[in-house]
Amino acid sequence: MSTPAVTDPPAPARSAPLPPRLLRTRTSRVWALVLVGAYVLAPLTVSDFWLSVLAYAGIAAIGAFGLNLLTGYAGQVSLGHAAFIGVGAYAAGWLGADEGLPLPLWLLGAALIGGVLGAVVGPFALRLRGQYLVVVTLGLVFLAEHVFRNWRGLTGGNSGRAIDPPASFGVDFNDFSLGGFAASRAQSWFWLIWALVAVVALIAANLARSRAGRALQAIRDRDLAAELTGVDIARTKVAVFALSSALAALAGALLGAYQEFVSPSEWNLVLSIQYIAIIIVGGLGSVYGPVLGAVFVGSMPRVIEEYSSSIPGVSSGAGDDGVITVFALNQVLFGVLIIGFLIAEPRGLTALARRVAARVNRSSATPARTTDNEEET
Amino acid sequence: MTDFLQFVFAGSALGARYALVALGFVVIYRATGVINFAQGGLVALGAYIAYHFTDRIGAPFVIAVLAAVAACAIVGVLIQRVVLARMVGQPAFAVIMITIGLLFVIEQLIPTLWGYNSHNLGDPWGIKTVDLAGLTLAERDLWTLAIAAMALGGFFAFFRLSRYGLAMRAVAIDQEAALAQGISVGAVVAVSWAISGMVAALAGVTLSTGATAVSPTISFIALAAFPAMILGGLDSPGGAVIGGLLIGITQTLTAGYQPEHAAWLGDNFHVVMPYVVMIVILMVRPYGLFGVPEVDRA
Numbered sequence: 001m002s003t004p005a006v007t008d009p010p011a012p013a014r015s016a017p018l019p020p021r022l023l024r025t026r027t028s029r030v031w032a033l034v035l036v037g038a039y040v041l042a043p044l045t046v047s048d049f050w051l052s053v054l055a056y057a058g059i060a061a062i063g064a065f066g067l068n069l070l071t072g073y074a075g076q077v078s079l080g081h082a083a084f085i086g087v088g089a090y091a092a093g094w095l096g097a098d099e100g101l102p103l104p105l106w107l108l109g110a111a112l113i114g115g116v117l118g119a120v121v122g123p124f125a126l127r128l129r130g131q132y133l134v135v136v137t138l139g140l141v142f143l144a145e146h147v148f149r150n151w152r153g154l155t156g157g158n159s160g161r162a163i164d165p166p167a168s169f170g171v172d173f174n175d176f177s178l179g180g181f182a183a184s185r186a187q188s189w190f191w192l193i194w195a196l197v198a199v200v201a202l203i204a205a206n207l208a209r210s211r212a213g214r215a216l217q218a219i220r221d222r223d224l225a226a227e228l229t230g231v232d233i234a235r236t237k238v239a240v241f242a243l244s245s246a247l248a249a250l251a252g253a254l255l256g257a258y259q260e261f262v263s264p265s266e267w268n269l270v271l272s273i274q275y276i277a278i279i280i281v282g283g284l285g286s287v288y289g290p291v292l293g294a295v296f297v298g299s300m301p302r303v304i305e306e307y308s309s310s311i312p313g314v315s316s317g318a319g320d321d322g323v324i325t326v327f328a329l330n331q332v333l334f335g336v337l338i339i340g341f342l343i344a345e346p347r348g349l350t351a352l353a354r355r356v357a358a359r360v361n362r363s364s365a366t367p368a369r370t371t372d373n374e375e376e377t
Numbered sequence: 378m379t380d381f382l383q384f385v386f387a388g389s390a391l392g393a394r395y396a397l398v399a400l401g402f403v404v405i406y407r408a409t410g411v412i413n414f415a416q417g418g419l420v421a422l423g424a425y426i427a428y429h430f431t432d433r434i435g436a437p438f439v440i441a442v443l444a445a446v447a448a449c450a451i452v453g454v455l456i457q458r459v460v461l462a463r464m465v466g467q468p469a470f471a472v473i474m475i476t477i478g479l480l481f482v483i484e485q486l487i488p489t490l491w492g493y494n495s496h497n498l499g500d501p502w503g504i505k506t507v508d509l510a511g512l513t514l515a516e517r518d519l520w521t522l523a524i525a526a527m528a529l530g531g532f533f534a535f536f537r538l539s540r541y542g543l544a545m546r547a548v549a550i551d552q553e554a555a556l557a558q559g560i561s562v563g564a565v566v567a568v569s570w571a572i573s574g575m576v577a578a579l580a581g582v583t584l585s586t587g588a589t590a591v592s593p594t595i596s597f598i599a600l601a602a603f604p605a606m607i608l609g610g611l612d613s614p615g616g617a618v619i620g621g622l623l624i625g626i627t628q629t630l631t632a633g634y635q636p637e638h639a640a641w642l643g644d645n646f647h648v649v650m651p652y653v654v655m656i657v658i659l660m661v662r663p664y665g666l667f668g669v670p671e672v673d674r675a
Contacts, residue, residue, distance in 0.1 A: 128659060131406075132663065135604075136659060139603075139604065145649075146646065147643075149644070273481070324489045325489075327485075328486075331481045332481060334481050335477075335478035335482040336478065338474050342464070
């Protein structure tokens with residue numbers, strides 16, 4: 001779908017070790033500073049409503065990084081993401097809420113369970129090609145939902161269950177206070193979630209630029225050629241499926257713990273497609289596209305719900321006046337976003353942002369050749 | 378034994394509905410190379426248009442069904458002309474996602490236009506039954522089988538005997554070669570969409586007759602036609618019919634026997650049974666029962 005992997009430029013003869021890539025150029029140093037500043041200051045200035053919107057967006061970004069590796073980089077379309085997100089949520093319920101494990105352990109445990117399940121399902125699913133895979137992963141969502149509905153001891157059955165695992169890691173994110181300063185739950189969870197987003201983003205970015213990432217893209221672009229150049233297709237596919245499932249489960253664990261209650265009907269096809277919309281809108285196979293997509297797509301439903309009363313023709317419930325309900329409007333917008341981006345800008349917000357940046361660079365007289373092009377995949 | 382035959386009969390009727398949906402999938406797949414996820418939306422749309430004609434306009438049922446068939450054919454062609462024609466030459470993934478986007482839009486426009494409540498379709502069969510050799514057969518099921526048989530027979534006659542059918546088969550094998558032979562690929566694709574809209578409307582109408590009213594969940598029921606299509610093989614119209622019947626009968630038998638004999642599988646296992654069957658079959662035959670394996674050449 002996008003351009004083939006760019007070979008790295010020949011390494012300059014280096015005497016002293018270079019600083020990390022993130023801090024190498026001035027632009028990237030400024031960006032890093034802006035992002036860190038926003039991360040620290042946002043919870044202190046933004047209202048709890050918007051913090052919670054951003055927290056959900058961050059959770060979606062973590063899951064979307066996984067799907068982007070699988071679909072954007074390796075070209076394997078899965079509609080089964082929702083199943084693994086659900087697995088993560090219940091894993092958090094089991095390990096965190098029932099067993100009382102501390103935060104790092106139930107988070108890692110959830111990711112591990114998701115990854116192992118992905119590695120178990122992967123070999124069966126991935127021997128199917130193309131569109132057969134799409135439909136089989138669709139079946140996975142229905143099967144998982146059936147298990148969630150019937151495994152009452154763990155999931156509470158149709159009526160759902162509470163998930164309230166311990167959330168302390170040095171500090172308690174449910175009840176955060178430092179000196180005289182006490183943070184609300186929205187504030188402290190914002191810090192927790194977006195720190196994890198940063199970690200996952202770094203892992204995904206480094207993976208995408210490594211030998212493994214290039215192997216994924218080779219499989220996407222032409223699997224036969226990839227195999228001839230020495231890529232072990234079966235192993236690479238299963239590995240990326242497992243990683244994608246692990247990240248989905250991590251997102252699910254955070255989602256369950258953050259909303260404190262989950263029910264089986266949440267992990268449906270619509271959720272899977274939301275994630276597809278996120279990576280399409282963000283830019284398939286772009287390194288940071290999932291974050292852009294998650295902030296845009298992930299926050300849209302809540303924003304529309306909040307301001308539904310001031311959008312003409314929108315009713316807040318099925319019984320109210322208005323042409324279209326909030327729920328219906330959201331789903332229509334998801335559909336329109338997917339269609340619109342695929343037709344008008346298949347490389348998503350990432351490409352849009354890059355074009356805007358290029359224009360700004362051109363209009364300001366500075367020479368535009370300072371940024372490195374390495375994020376291009 | 379009576380129970381069993383009863384289940385098989387009801388299952389065949391359900392399977393005939395799945396077969397209609399699955400045939401729509403296969404026709405589009407052969408013409409364009411992608412699975413059309415919006416098919417479920419067309420199925421629901423067909424049911425609602427028929428309802429609109431019987432209930433809101435007061436037309437006779439036959440007229441309403443024909444109107445639904447015509448309307449869905451037109452909507453199918455419009456979808457192809459307005460949206461998907463722009464995607465020619467794009468990777469299959471992008472086109473599939475577009476059809477998913479369309480499904481979302483159609484699925485939500487329907488309750489926006491007609492409301493979330495279920496409606497009575499106004500079909501003449503209702504919950505009437507016929508007694509035959511000790512079996513109690515629902516009239517709607519009998520008619521469903523008859524309608525599906527007529528529609529499928531008509532399709533296969535068209536597909537096998539007419540020039541357009543020949544053109545459709547040629548396009549499915551090789552678009553460029555077909556083009557070189559003077560076949561208008563654009564027209565074939567449009568006809569394929571029209572056919573798929575028509576069978577979708579029939580599926581929608583037969584799915585929502587009698588006690589199962591017209592409701593927004595119809596497009597969800599139509600999702601179970603995916604396993605039917607995959608089971609037969611994505612590119613085999615005959616496979617779609619056989620897959621549909623297999624899935625329909627298996628599902629009905631599961632609904633009938635599983636709660637008693639295999640309760641450990643959980644409540645409502647029959648809802649997911651089609652997917653279980655699909656996954657098992659694909660493990661054995663990765664291209665379905667009658668699908669043509671893709672051969673990869675360098």
